[in-house]
Amino acid sequence: MQNKHTDILIIGAGLTGLTLAHYLKQLNLSVTIVESRNRIGGRIYTKYNESQAPVELGATWLTNEHSELLKLLKALKLDVFDQHYGNTAIYEPDKTNPPQLVNLPNNNHSSFRINKGTQSIIEAIANGLEDSQIITNCTIKSIQKNEDSSIVKSNNLEFQCKRVISTLPPFLFKKTINIEPILPIELIDVMNKTHTWMGESIKVGFTFKTPFWKEKRTSGTIYSNVSPLQEFYDHSSSDGTQHALVGFMNNSFHSNSKEERLKLALNQLQSYYGDQVLDFLSYEELVWKDENYTATEYDDYIMPQYNNGHPLYQNSYLDNTLFIAGTETSPYASGKMEGAIRSAQHIFKQIENLL
Numbered sequence: 189m190q191n192k193h194t195d196i197l198i199i200g201a202g203l204t205g206l207t208l209a210h211y212l213k214q215l216n217l218s219v220t221i222v223e224s225r226n227r228i229g230g231r232i233y234t235k236y237n238e239s240q241a242p243v244e245l246g247a248t249w250l251t252n253e254h255s256e257l258l259k260l261l262k263a264l265k266l267d268v269f270d271q272h273y274g275n276t277a278i279y280e281p282d283k284t285n286p287p288q289l290v291n292l293p294n295n296n297h298s299s300f301r302i303n304k305g306t307q308s309i310i311e312a313i314a315n316g317l318e319d320s321q322i323i324t325n326c327t328i329k330s331i332q333k334n335e336d337s338s339i340v341k342s343n344n345l346e347f348q349c350k351r352v353i354s355t356l357p358p359f360l361f362k363k364t365i366n367i368e369p370i371l372p373i374e375l376i377d378v379m380n381k382t383h384t385w386m387g388e389s390i391k392v393g394f395t396f397k398t399p400f401w402k403e404k405r406t407s408g409t410i411y412s413n414v415s416p417l418q419e420f421y422d423h424s425s426s427d428g429t430q431h432a433l434v435g436f437m438n439n440s441f442h443s444n445s446k447e448e449r450l451k452l453a454l455n456q457l458q459s460y461y462g463d464q465v466l467d468f469l470s471y472e473e474l475v476w477k478d479e480n481y482t483a484t485e486y487d488d489y490i491m492p493q494y495n496n497g498h499p500l501y502q503n504s505y506l507d508n509t510l511f512i513a514g515t516e517t518s519p520y521a522s523g524k525m526e527g528a529i530r531s532a533q534h535i536f537k538q539i540e541n542l543l
Contacts, residue, residue: 191346194220196539197338199328199365200355202230203247203525204514206313207260207532208353209321215540220349221317222342224327224481228314230355231386231482231515232525234305235393235472241423241430242305243393245474246386247525248434249299254526256533261302264312268300269426273409274402278460280412287460289407303426306525327481330366333506353511353535356481357384358501361512363484371510375500380487382495382516385523387483389476390442392417392453393434395469399424400461401433408433410460416441416452433457442477449473496522502534508542511535 196212198205201223212219227233233246249271250257261268273292280287302308314322323345331352332339340347354361362379370376401408401422408422420435441449450471457465477483501517504510513535518527 189341189344189346191348192220194218194347194349196220196351196353197222197340197347197349198353198355199340199361200230200514201225201228201314201322201324202355202514203232203310203528204355204532205230205353206310206317207529208355208513208535209317210313211532211536212539213316215543219321220347221322222326222328222345222347223322223324226324228322228324229307229310231476232306232310233474234307236305236307237395237470237472239430240395240469241425241432242307243395243432243434243470243472244301244306244423245391245393245472246476247306248301250302250525251299254521254524256529257526260529261309264309266308266312267303267426269303271299271301272422272424273299274407274422276407277409277411278407280410280415283414287412289405292409301423301426309525328365330368331510332368333509338506338509351509351511351539353513355514355531357387357483357514357516358382358495358512359384359486359490360482360484367506367510369506371505375505378495378498378500379512381490382498383490383493384483385493385496385515386476388439388442390437390439390449390473391434391476392437392449392471392473393423393432394453394457394465394471395430395432396465396467397431397469399431400464406461410435412456415456416449417456420457437473439477442475446473493523497527504538511538 195217196219198221201221209219231246235243279290326342330341358379359382410420423432423434496516497519513531515527518531521527
């Protein structure tokens with residue numbers, strides 16, 4: 189087993205982990221990020237196909253209230269643009285009534301997307317780090333606190349470090365990593381009952397040559413209480429040259445095949461737009477329940493956002509050597525990209541104060 193030394197070990201190369209490493213550049217510390225996947229980004233995942241609109245299969249939207257995320261985007265010189273909703277939406281309230289075209293109320297809280305895809309923020313932060321700081325395909329199995337350091341092991345690497353920060357969803361962290369000495373029982377109980385953001389979601393998207401949903405007497409904004417696609421939105425590029433529809437499918441279809449979900453989605457869209465939907469360029473999907481490095485089966489049902497932002501996540505453990513971070517741990521905007529940024533800021537301040 190290969191041995192490595194680092195001051196700070198961050199578990200997870202999602203938005204929280206990468207942002208924390210970005211902030212830690214201010215301090216004279218060696219920082220290493222380990223990631224189980226063969227890609228970075230965590231629950232940010234933008235699918236790019238040549239000459240097609242980027243398809244967001246993970247985190248997508250932000251608002252003016254997400255001030256820390258907006259500051260970071262500005263520092264990274266990344267632009268945002270308005271999410272196009274239009275003035276109307278296709279609404280399907282129940283099976284007894286056909287889909288209706290309804291007027292959308294005026295919304296003073298605009299939603300934005302990141303120019304060229306949410307993945308842009310991941311790539312921009314990573315480009316500011318050393319290549320050697322990020323190790324992919326590295327799944328952590330155990331953390332053992334010793335007198336003067338912590339030993340963190342994967343299948344083939346052993347890290348000796350001063351402090352460990354997990355940015356995994358707390359439930360996944362508790363279920364997949366063995367920790368010695370054992371954490372406080374009250375913390376374990378909270379982690380066992382913390383909902384994982386995106387854990388049950390299915391995101392799907394279609395790219396098209398033309399935005400036919402922007403024609404009169406129709407819409408690219410879809411809300412359905414009864415059909416497979418529950419929410420769908422225009423995902424055209426910021427310059428208006430590439431076009432897509434992207435949104436959420438009912439998570440009850442997670443056990444269906446990709447081909448079956450494609451057929452269900454097309455049938456629904458065909459009922460709204462006619463046969464022109466059959467001329468799609470590409471179909472993309474991500475069933476987050478199948479992402480083993482994001483979600484794992486709950487012991488019992490957990491309500492959405494339950495225990496997100498819990499006060500116990502604001503503390504450090506094992507004599508200030510273990511920290512639990514991630515969007516689920518943030519008291520503000522938990523489950524959002526803003527929550528991930530604020531969690532990274534909170535951990536950075538804790539470490540800075542300890543130094």
